Amino acid sequence: MLIRQAEHRDIEAIMSIVRSAQLALSELGIDQWQNGYPSTEVIKQDIDCGVGYVACANDGKVVGYEAVVLTGEEAYTQIADEKWHTSNNYVVVHRLCVLSDVRRSGIAIELMRFAEEHALKHGIRAFRIDTHEGNTRMLAMLKKLGFEHVGTIRYDSGLREAFDLKFNKK
Numbered sequence: 001m002l003i004r005q006a007e008h009r010d011i012e013a014i015m016s017i018v019r020s021a022q023l024a025l026s027e028l029g030i031d032q033w034q035n036g037y038p039s040t041e042v043i044k045q046d047i048d049c050g051v052g053y054v055a056c057a058n059d060g061k062v063v064g065y066e067a068v069v070l071t072g073e074e075a076y077t078q079i080a081d082e083k084w085h086t087s088n089n090y091v092v093v094h095r096l097c098v099l100s101d102v103r104r105s106g107i108a109i110e111l112m113r114f115a116e117e118h119a120l121k122h123g124i125r126a127f128r129i130d131t132h133e134g135n136t137r138m139l140a141m142l143k144k145l146g147f148e149h150v151g152t153i154r155y156d157s158g159l160r161e162a163f164d165l166k167f168n169k170k
Contacts, residue, residue, distance in 0.1 A: 001107065003114045006043075006052035006065065013062035014043050014054065021097035030134035031158060038095050046095070053114065055098070055107050064107045067094040068115045070122055075130070079151040079162060086126030086164045091119035093129055096138070108141055116167055125167045130160040 006014065022033045046052035046067045055064030073092045081088065093115050098107045116127060130153055131138040139161075147163035154160075 001058070001110055002056045003053055003064075003111065004056065005050065006047050006054045008044070008047055010054050010062050011040060011043055011047070014052075014065045015040055017062070017065050017097050017099045018043070018095075020100040024100060024103070024137075025132075025135065028134055028136065030132050032132035032135060035157060037157065042095070053111070055111055055114075057102070062099075063102050064096075064098045064111050066096045066111045066115065068092075068118055069094060070119065070124060073128065073130075075153045075155055075160075076128055076162060078153045083150050084128070084164055085148055085150065086128065086166055089124055090126040090128045090164070091115055091124050092127070103137075109145070112141070112145060120167060127165040127167065128162065129164075130162045133159070133161050 018033075018038055025032050026034060043052065043065075051067045051069050053066050053068055054062045057063050069092045072088070072090065076092075093112065096108060096111060119125070119127070127147070129142065129147065131142070142163050145165065147165045150162050150164055152159050153162050
């Protein structure tokens with residue numbers, strides 16, 4: 001599995017993955033990503049800002065996507081600093097999704113580990129992330145990876161549960 005920076009030529013494949021994730025979330029009965037988000041414009045902006053990454057299968061097919069942001073998340077200021085287990089210097093992953101054909105094969109975990117390694121290269125030793133309370137797949141992965149729940153935040157699209165994790169690596 002290769003994880004690399006996303007390019008504009010990947011947009012069609014990324015949007016196919018996004019659509020499969022939207023369907024999976026709909027099947028869970030939750031409203032996350034059901035209002036046209038993330039749009040092609042959001043993905044283009046990720047790529048233009050250098051935060052979009054794709055996971056590629058051995059044959060080169062794009063099978064996963066994430067935005068790895070090292071500059072924080074404004075919504076996380078809704079939770080008091082003392083509730084977080086991590087410092088305000090953290091990486092956040094947004095728009096994590098995997099193609100339905102290969103879901104539950106460890107690709108999302110590989111993308112999360114890539115984000116951690118990327119952050120460590122930039123001197124960042126903490127992770128923050130959020131998801132819908134009904135996103136059972138994401139919640140199970142976060143638990144498996146050792147994330148701790150810190151509270152609830154509000155986006156225009158609704159409430160999200162926030163988690164963090166300190167990196168153990170030097």
